[in-house]
Amino acid sequence: MDKVVFLFLRRMRKPLLILIGAYTVAGLGMILIPGEDPQGNPWRMDIFHALYFLSYTATTIGFGELPHPFNAAQRMWVMGSIYLTVVAWLYAIGKILSLIQDPAFNQALRTQSFERAVGRICDPFYIVCGYGDTGSMLVKALVHRGHGAVVLDWNGERINDLELADLQVHVPGLRGDAALSSNLVACGLYHPCCRGVVAVTDNDETNLKIAITGKLLNERLPVICRAHNAATRENMLSFGADHVVNPFDAFGERLALALRSPGLYLLHEWLTSVPGTPLPLPVDPPRGHWVIVGFGRLGQSVRRGLLAQGLTTVVVEHDAGRARCDGPCIQGRGTEADVLREAGIEHAAGLVAGTDRDSHNLSCLMTARDLNPDLFVVARQNQRDNQALFRAASPDLLMRPGEMIAEAILAHLSTPLLARFLALARHRDQDWADALIARIGGITGEVVPEVWMIRIDPDGAPALVTLLEERSVTLGALLEAGQRRHSGSDCVALMWMRGEEVVLTPEAECPLATEDRLLLCSRPRVADRFRQLLQDTRALRYLVTGESRPEGLLWHRLARHGRGGASNTAE
Amino acid sequence: MSLEKVVFGFFIILALTLNFGFVLGQFYYPEHHNTYELLAVILVNLVATVLKFGDRTQTGALLLASSLVADLQLLTAAVVWGYAAQVHAQGVDMTMMATIVSLAAGALLANVVSAVLVIIDTVNLRR
Numbered sequence: 152m153d154k155v156v157f158l159f160l161r162r163m164r165k166p167l168l169i170l171i172g173a174y175t176v177a178g179l180g181m182i183l184i185p186g187e188d189p190q191g192n193p194w195r196m197d198i199f200h201a202l203y204f205l206s207y208t209a210t211t212i213g214f215g216e217l218p219h220p221f222n223a224a225q226r227m228w229v230m231g232s233i234y235l236t237v238v239a240w241l242y243a244i245g246k247i248l249s250l251i252q253d254p255a256f257n258q259a260l261r262t263q264s265f266e267r268a269v270g271r272i273c274d275p276f277y278i279v280c281g282y283g284d285t286g287s288m289l290v291k292a293l294v295h296r297g298h299g300a301v302v303l304d305w306n307g308e309r310i311n312d313l314e315l316a317d318l319q320v321h322v323p324g325l326r327g328d329a330a331l332s333s334n335l336v337a338c339g340l341y342h343p344c345c346r347g348v349v350a351v352t353d354n355d356e357t358n359l360k361i362a363i364t365g366k367l368l369n370e371r372l373p374v375i376c377r378a379h380n381a382a383t384r385e386n387m388l389s390f391g392a393d394h395v396v397n398p399f400d401a402f403g404e405r406l407a408l409a410l411r412s413p414g415l416y417l418l419h420e421w422l423t424s425v426p427g428t429p430l431p432l433p434v435d436p437p438r439g440h441w442v443i444v445g446f447g448r449l450g451q452s453v454r455r456g457l458l459a460q461g462l463t464t465v466v467v468e469h470d471a472g473r474a475r476c477d478g479p480c481i482q483g484r485g486t487e488a489d490v491l492r493e494a495g496i497e498h499a500a501g502l503v504a505g506t507d508r509d510s511h512n513l514s515c516l517m518t519a520r521d522l523n524p525d526l527f528v529v530a531r532q533n534q535r536d537n538q539a540l541f542r543a544a545s546p547d548l549l550m551r552p553g554e555m556i557a558e559a560i561l562a563h564l565s566t567p568l569l570a571r572f573l574a575l576a577r578h579r580d581q582d583w584a585d586a587l588i589a590r591i592g593g594i595t596g597e598v599v600p601e602v603w604m605i606r607i608d609p610d611g612a613p614a615l616v617t618l619l620e621e622r623s624v625t626l627g628a629l630l631e632a633g634q635r636r637h638s639g640s641d642c643v644a645l646m647w648m649r650g651e652e653v654v655l656t657p658e659a660e661c662p663l664a665t666e667d668r669l670l671l672c673s674r675p676r677v678a679d680r681f682r683q684l685l686q687d688t689r690a691l692r693y694l695v696t697g698e699s700r701p702e703g704l705l706w707h708r709l710a711r712h713g714r715g716g717a718s719n720t721a722e
Numbered sequence: 723m724s725l726e727k728v729v730f731g732f733f734i735i736l737a738l739t740l741n742f743g744f745v746l747g748q749f750y751y752p753e754h755h756n757t758y759e760l761l762a763v764i765l766v767n768l769v770a771t772v773l774k775f776g777d778r779t780q781t782g783a784l785l786l787a788s789s790l791v792a793d794l795q796l797l798t799a800a801v802v803w804g805y806a807a808q809v810h811a812q813g814v815d816m817t818m819m820a821t822i823v824s825l826a827a828g829a830l831l832a833n834v835v836s837a838v839l840v841i842i843d844t845v846n847l848r849r
């Protein structure tokens with residue numbers, strides 16, 4: 152039986168015993184004391200009437216002296232039993248009320264309803280550990296894309312935030328330590344619909360523990376972690392974590408990418424942003440001298456990227472212990488004009504304001520702009536609440552660790568092929584990227600496109616598999632069929648895979664076969680319509696071949712008979 | 723020896739003996755069955771049920787279940803008696819009495835199960 156019921160029964164043992172005892176004593180007295188009926192005959196209350204009388208007296212309803220008026224002895228006894236039974240009732244009710252307000256009982260109740268909610272889930276879902284900035288963004292985007300989520304966080308307020316959040320579906324949340332394996336199991340680690348574990352708490356050690364638990368207890372589940380330091384990252388990967396996101400390293404690499412090839416950078420941004428949001432604008436960071444304020448994790452990563460592109464850098468760092476680097480370095484906050492001047496801000500091309508304090512970053516940004524209005528400014532925003540300030544300051548490139556992690560994880564979860572595509576795309580040139588951006592821009596308009604995958608197998612695309620058994624279908628014919636079904640359903644094929652064979656941006660003539668995988672990009676919500684089409688053999692056949700063939704066993708037979716008859720007569 | 727065990731055993735055995743005493747006698751003669759004895763059986767059974775609350779073991783669950791069965795049967799018997807005495811035109815006649823006693827006899831079986839379970843549990847207890 153449930154834990155809650157047991158807890159309730161155990162706590163109610165004493166009040167119930169007292170209630171039974173009070174009723175027994177009061178009732179026995181009523182039965183035993185002799186009374187008279189209105190004619191003066193001796194009369195004794197029977198069990199039924201004693202219970203009836205007690206029921207309305209003990210609950211303070213009080214109908215009066217039934218069935219006959221009492222004598223003095225009975226009244227004396229009734230007086231005593233009223234105090235006895237009413238107090239017993241009050242005690243029992245008080246116990247129930249205090250039990251309902253008891254934190255332990257409440258926690259048990261909440262845990263139970265959470266476990267029930269998790270047990271009822273019958274759609275694919277992800278376990279998200281940590282519901283801070285990153286976690287909340289991630290859950291919102293997952294729900295938006297039609298995935299389920301279960302949240303685990305040690306902070307009760309964040310779980311309350313989750314309950315108040317405006318999500319389309321119910322996302323169960325549990326308050327508990329994510330480092331404990333029992334909590335992860337309660338979140339559905341063994342659930343058949345669980346598709347993965349995402350560890351985005353702000354503590355590297357907890358994330359590591361989640362990765363270990365996830366991999367040891369359920370090996371088939373992908374585990375994606377956030378790591379802030381290289382040692383933890385290595386450790387996580389050694390435990391088999393499928394993907395480790397380090398926002399600072401990722402940002403350094405992306406800034407380097409933007410310097411090397413703005414087109415590839417933009418392609419990367421378009422494909423990994425949240426679908427349906429406005430398209431990110433292109434950025435073009437200038438080459439030249441860069442000033443890096445703050446030499447923490449971000450500063451170091453950015454400097455590596457800039458140096459790899461052959462640019463010169465000056466580091467400004469307040470902490471003397473950190474300020475040791477092999478290049479030019481100045482000790483100072485970076486918010487004072489003279490320190491920035493010393494770093495050569497007046498002739499610099501770019502500035503990175505990358506300390507872990509938003510006020511420093513903003514102040515540094517404003518001071519530097521005063522000294523050099525043409526400066527290309529990269530700013531790091533640590534707190535989500537400061538969004539309005541950073542928007543007003545309008546740096547050329549904004550680095551938000553929380554959002555970057557969420558986007559990277561989403562790209563990995565929703566379409567694992569996308570990560571592979573992006574890795575391969577990095578080796579392509581600027582012209583290829585520009586051409587692809589032009590094609591994608593042509594179909595999506597102003598919003599971020601959705602990236603999705605088709606696996607040509609009996610589960611993912613039964614209609615296409617049936618059709619491929621009859622005739623060959625090219626990629627172009629398939630995409631055209633989708634477009635004919637619903638206008639505005641244009642898709643751009645990003646990648647085609649057969650086994651280990653990979654082709655980026657395949658041509659329209661590319662023939663399809665079963666077990667092929669396609670990575671496509673289109674306007675949001677086109678994917679659902681397209682997947683529907685891939686289930687409907689009749690519609691797909693008509694759209695690809697123009698042939699309308701009867702469905703159903705009877706019509707099928709008749710048609711075959713008719714065709715057979717026709718060919719017989721021809722012979 | 724703990725007082726808790728004594729009280730627990732006392733109520734379970736008392737429920738069984740009282741129940742047996744009530745059922746004893748010519749099946750359908752109202753004169754052979756005392757209403758106060760039925761009241762005592764019900765009260766003792768209720769106390770025994772509450773004492774069994776909150777035990778999470780398998781035996782505990784079975785004990786609680788048998789007690790709940792006995793309660794259900796006895797309370798039904800009491801309701802039938804109340805109906806017969808207060809509402810029924812013929813009063814507590816032989817038909818009614820037969821129903822009451824057969825219900826109480828069912829409760830007796832449940833109480834026997836309870837007692838047997840307690841004995842098994844005690845015998846299995848290794849010190």
